[in-house]
Amino acid sequence: MKHFELAEWTDFVRGLVEKSARLPMEHHLASGCRKCRHTADLLRKLVTAARNDSQVQVPDYALRCARAVFLLQQPEKIQILCQRACSTTVSANPCPQVSAPSSA
Numbered sequence: 001m002k003h004f005e006l007a008e009w010t011d012f013v014r015g016l017v018e019k020s021a022r023l024p025m026e027h028h029l030a031s032g033c034r035k036c037r038h039t040a041d042l043l044r045k046l047v048t049a050a051r052n053d054s055q056v057q058v059p060d061y062a063l064r065c066a067r068a069v070f071l072l073q074q075p076e077k078i079q080i081l082c083q084r085a086c087s088t089t090v091s092a093n094p095c096p097q098v099s100a101p102s103s104a
């Protein structure tokens with residue numbers, strides 16, 4: 001049984017697949033492939049949620065504030081040597097291994 005790729009299912013649930021490609025996918029789902037059914041169902045929920053979110057109108061003042069905060073607080077790339085002597089690049093937020101209270 002040939003399964004379809006995630007990108008194909010994504011286009012399928014978004015209605016972007018032409019009928020000639022859509023029919024084999026519908027037949028595949030109808031054949032009972034649980035793996036692809038699960039993928040298609042999950043993507044349908046995702047597309048529905050994304051479409052619902054796109055209906056939200058963010059007020060202009062909120063966009064202006066978010067842009068201003070982002071410009072002032074762009075995350076820095078810094079090097080922190082963790083206690084385990086691992087080198088980790090993190091944002092300006094402290095490394096949890098460094099900031100956690102020491103139990104030793």
Ligand SMILES: [Zn+2]
Nearest residue numbers: 003004033036
């Ligand atoms: Zn399949």
